[in-house]
Amino acid sequence: MSTTPSPVPSTREAVIIGGNRIPFSRAGKKYVRTSNQDMFTAALEGLVARFGLQGERLGEVVGGAVLKHSKNFNLIRESVLGSSLSPTTPAYDVQQACATGLEAAIAVTNKIKLGQIESAIAGGTDTVSDAPIVVSDRLRAALLDANHAKTTGAKLKALAAIRPKDLAPVSPSTGEPRTHLSMGEHQAITTAKWGISREAQDEIAFNSHQNLARAWESGFFDDLVTPFRGLTRDDNLRPDTSLEKLAKLKPAFGSSLDTAATMTAGNSTPLTDGASAVLFASREWAEERDLPVLAKFVDAETAAVDFVHGHEGLLMAPAAAVPRLLARHGLTLEDIDFFEIHEAFASTVLTTLAAWEDEEYCRTELGLDGAFGKIDRSKLNVNGSSLAAGHPFAATGGRIIATAAKLVAAKAAETGQPARALISVCAAGGLGAVALVESA
Amino acid sequence: MTGSADEVTNAPEAGAPASYGVSELAQLPKLGGLFTKGVAGSAGKRPKGAVRLPEVTYRVAGVDTAGEAAHLAAYQDLVGEPSSEVLPAGFLHVLAFPLATAVMVRSDFPLPLLGLVHLRNVARVLRPVRLGETIEVRAWAQDARAHRRGVQVDLVAEVLVDGDLAYRGVSTYLAKGFTAPDGAAAPDAEAPREEWTAPLPTARWKLGSGTGRAYGAVSGDLNPIHTSNLGAKAFGFPRAIAHGMYSAARALAEVGPALRGETYEWTVEFLKPVLLPSTVDVAIRYAADAAAGGAGGAQREDRAATGFVYDGWRSGKDTRHFRGTITPL
Structure with a gap:
């Protein structure tokens, strides 16, 4: 049921000063044997250098990784210690699947708004190339039993339970723990439910590559990306791809469903390595240091959906979060200048948009009076998104926030009017995080 | 609703038909021995005339579930039940299964244990059973009736706590080629x-x-x-x-x-x-x-x-x- 939002309490503003990331690289390519800590430290150092933060004690650095080694229990703090920030800068790790980076930003901006801290960096990192591989549950149980055993005899007995097949290592998977369906299969089910066509998905993918390529060419990323390990641009970007080439790809997900499979490697994001970081502060802190203020991080909303028994699609939570966020600010889709909808899959964007246009769905599931609305497609992911850039899970939030902040700043400078961007990130577990960014 | 439930006899009242006698067992039998008996006995059980079920209920009055902790944990781990002291219906089925099997391997049970086809199962949990509670378990066979490929029979297992019915499971098996007591053809022969x-x-x-x-x-x-x-x-x-x-x-x-x-x-x-x-x-x-x-x-x-x-x-x-x-x- 929809509830009338409480008035937004008045707090001071949290502003976005700038962002930095390393180029994103397809798994198994440039960043092989590069750790999460290496990548996040590099993104952090680039940001420190860009804004002259060497030796500075920041309020907090917050971030995380989705695929994390147990040795990285303090990944972000260790990255801070390896950076030129003051070692007196506190840090902590968060994890909310693909929404990790955006959730980290929500956490630090809330502290800035409440006056608990003056400055912060939020971000994330992920590597599939250096992902943790663990031992099987049976081997782990036997080793732990042996470890806990008091006598040599008991230790040997515990170890004797190990069978040869228990020795096979276990790689991380993108499967949902409760359904054992991969994220792609889940989205294929949602795609079938909403009847999203192959052509519409390929068009989203094509636009993503075209837009990202144009943004790179125009120098948009010159102050957002620091080269790393010999890579100067996102290596998943295919400026020369075409609708014809995309149409030739074989389906990668949904092949066992009754409906025709429409999701391919071209309209789904590839596994990617990378890291990103964004600098936030109070306006006062920025002004004292004469740092640029790109935008305000106005507000955010998280949501979750009941996907386990198929009532809702796995990646549909942002469809519920956005109407709640905009209602709190008395805004509609018409008031948004830039839609940054994370392209986990092209069809994730399309099922979200379809849901907002569906009167019945908006009434029964979102508790609205009618359809939420239709967006102007020319405002969608104007500088490309994850299909072209790639998607190192926890790093995506930081990439999008920095892009959105620059876009609204430029638009406001050009028009003299405030400009707004809406950020939407879906995540495993039926989760979603969305945020509103407005020109400062 | 799917059609599975409507075809099933699952009377709300507890207990076996009134004509059945009760055979008391000191403890739940071990399945290993029952299977040996069931395999040996199966060969001799061939279709001849209308089947007639033994009118007997096997009953174990006091089963202490406290010793089932490791068994329950293994079950929960295998099927994905969360760790809990409440016994899931599937676990109660497993606990009572040896007693139902003991009925099926009796020499006067007319159908061969090997080759029985499990058609359906209907179970009801009427009050939660917790690890550590002492339970009564009883089992019997009833309602031999026609199926288009032979005869179907219900094996009923009940679990009681403090005299109250907590669980009732009805497992329906098909014995191909056998004849129902009334000799009638199955109503769904041409379904x-x-x-x-x-x-x-x-x-x-x-x-x-x-x-x-x-x-x-x-x-x-x-x-x-x-x-x-x-x-x-x-x-x-x-x-x-x-x-x-x-x-x-x-x-x-x-x-x-x-x-x-x-x-x-x-x-x-x-x-x-x-x-x-x-x-x-x-x-x-x-x-x-x-x-x-x-x-x-x-x-x-x-x-x-x-x-x-x-x-x-x-x-x-x-x-x-x-x-x-x-x-x-």
């Missing part, structure tokens, strides 16, 4: 094949070749059709097949204690066996969603109140393995 389109799956189960052995180890049901390809071939299956109750128990676990409630009905109808290894697509849906084509109400309490329907089929094919319901009572 047309039902049209079926696979729903969108909600889960995918990759069942390895060891699935039958793993559930066999936990349930004690080491029937060779589940545990080895050779054993399965002897009964006409190309490979070992998964225990039907394993699939049903997983569906029950995936709905979970929070949504099925403390008291619930759990039904399953077995269609085509799951040959191992196999990938089974499963749709475990709110009954309200399934009925309304995916719009069972925005509030989960409303959706969950109607219970769940579940379907299992071979991934990418039209081979239906099972269907059932899980309904809070």
Whole structure:
């Protein structure tokens, strides 16, 4: 049921000063044997250098990784210690699947708004190339039993339970723990439910590559990306791809469903390595240091959906979060200048948009009076998104926030009017995080 | 609702038919010995005349469940039940199974243990049973009746706590080629094949070749059709097949204690066996969603109140393995 939002309490503003990331690289390519800590430290150092933060004690650095080694229990703090920030800068790790980076930003901006801290960096990192591989549950149980055993005899007995097949290592998977369906299969089910066509998905993918390529060419990323390990641009970007080439790809997900499979490697994001970081502060802190203020991080909303028994699609939570966020600010889709909808899959964007246009769905599931609305497609992911850039899970939030902040700043400078961007990130577990960014 | 529940006799009253005598056992029998007896006895049980069931209830008055902690943990781990001291219906089925098997291996039980086909199962939990409680278990066979391929019979198992009925499970088996007591042909002899389109799956189960052995180890049901390809071939299956109750128990676990409630009905109808290894697509849906084509109400309490329907089929094919319901009572 929809509830009338409480008035937004008045707090001071949290502003976005700038962002930095390393180029994103397809798994198994440039960043092989590069750790999460290496990548996040590099993104952090680039940001420190860009804004002259060497030796500075920041309020907090917050971030995380989705695929994390147990040795990285303090990944972000260790990255801070390896950076030129003051070692007196506190840090902590968060994890909310693909929404990790955006959730980290929500956490630090809330502290800035409440006056608990003056400055912060939020971000994330992920590597599939250096992902943790663990031992099987049976081997782990036997080793732990042996470890806990008091006598040599008991230790040997515990170890004797190990069978040869228990020795096979276990790689991380993108499967949902409760359904054992991969994220792609889940989205294929949602795609079938909403009847999203192959052509519409390929068009989203094509636009993503075209837009990202144009943004790179125009120098948009010159102050957002620091080269790393010999890579100067996102290596998943295919400026020369075409609708014809995309149409030739074989389906990668949904092949066992009754409906025709429409999701391919071209309209789904590839596994990617990378890291990103964004600098936030109070306006006062920025002004004292004469740092640029790109935008305000106005507000955010998280949501979750009941996907386990198929009532809702796995990646549909942002469809519920956005109407709640905009209602709190008395805004509609018409008031948004830039839609940054994370392209986990092209069809994730399309099922979200379809849901907002569906009167019945908006009434029964979102508790609205009618359809939420239709967006102007020319405002969608104007500088490309994850299909072209790639998607190192926890790093995506930081990439999008920095892009959105620059876009609204430029638009406001050009028009003299405030400009707004809406950020939407879906995540495993039926989760979603969305945020509103407005020109400062 | 699917059609599985309506065909089943599951009288609300407790206990066996009035004419049945009671045979007291000191403890639950061990399945290993029963299987040996069942295998040896199966050869002698051939169709001859109308079947007549032994009118006897086996009863074990005091089963202390305190010693079942490790067994329960193994069951929970295998089928995906959360760690809890409340015994899931599937575990109560496993606990009572040896007593029902003891009825089936009696020399006067007319049907052969080997070769019985599990058609369906209906179980009700009427009050939760907790680890450590002392329970009474009783089992008997009833209602031999016609099936289009032979005779079907219900094996009923009940669990009582402090004299109150806590669980009642009815397992319906088919003995091919046997004749029902009334000699009548089955009413569904010419039943047309039902049209079926696979729903969108909600889960995918990759069942390895060891699935039958793993559930066999936990349930004690080491029937060779589940545990080895050779054993399965002897009964006409190309490979070992998964225990039907394993699939049903997983569906029950995936709905979970929070949504099925403390008291619930759990039904399953077995269609085509799951040959191992196999990938089974499963749709475990709110009954309200399934009925309304995916719009069972925005509030989960409303959706969950109607219970769940579940379907299992071979991934990418039209081979239906099972269907059932899980309904809070």
